[in-house]
Amino acid sequence: MKIDVILPYKEIFSSTKASAVSLTVKNSIEFSEFKNDITVYGQHTNKPFYKKFVGLKSNKIIHFSNNLSLIKKYIKLTSLNKEKKIIEIHNRPYLFNYLSKKNNLNPIVLYFHNDPLTMKGSKTIKQRLNIIKKASGIVFVSKFIKNKFLTNIETKHNNIFVLPNGIKRDLKNLPKKQKKILFVGRLVKEKGVQLFVDAISEIINEFTEWEYIIIGTSKAGNEKLKTNFEKKVINDFLKLGKNVKYLGFVDNHKVKEIMNTSSILIVPSIWDDPFPLTALEGLASGQAVIASARGGLTEMLKDIGILINDINSKKLVQEMKKLMIDHKKLNDFQKKSWKDFIYQQEEVSKMQDKIRKTIFKNFFIK
16 A cells, blocks of 8 residues: 655654654554554655655745745646555645645545644635545544534544654653753743743752753744744743753753653643643653643543643642652652553554555545
């Protein structure tokens, strides 16, 4: 089975600048039984994750949009290829709508990594019903995102699937932990990094034996702080004393190494995070995870993490202190994260390949 994967233009499919969608695609390919038959298309990069990557250079002036330019170049490049294949479009419903008008020879699958009600091409009921009608499959990273898509749509459909993100865990045993507390993510308001800094300012003088770390920038791959928001947040953070450390943007491999030795991961999102990889990586490394009870986090962390309703810095301080004071409680949550982790990439890729086989069979073998 041949599979073409089309990434959003903003995604950089390389280890140095990859963000969530690129990492998800890269992770899933590694364990897919169709690994050798998958071709990834996206914005040109010199060092892609994957040898079967086709980098496309957009022309925004001619096509009025980098994403639209990318899809038009994909169509032109593959127009003479008549072999049976699945086309998977990630996180761009309006590109799905465009491609579905140009190609009816292959099943087209649309993957949603974010809230469909906020995305061009799937905001209205009419648009979403059109996607249901035309898509061979619609795949969501969480039940939360699926339910958003189905808002005010009451009929049932057999082309809708939930496929969570997965993580490859190489470790065989729960790693030894140090007194480190992490925030990993984009330095934007919705990720709640300001809440993290405010909480640390309340406890740092009481818990001087702990280290507090922030990893990230406002955009994956940025080497410097660019926005006023992130500059202020990090400036405030670094003023808290010698126990704080800001590492900037770090590639995913290095992030995992740091997580392996850290005790607590904070995911204080103040938006409906769909199914964040950071929280998954925290669980996979055996950290105690404290997060806001929003979006897909409630599915992921139910019974194994600490979820905070209507999160604020005061509530975050309370939950952090409980773990920092009570070693047994901290250890119990770490063991729970490790033992009850169910998002192994190998199993998630098997689920994905099963979905693909169903879609292929339904389209070509009738």
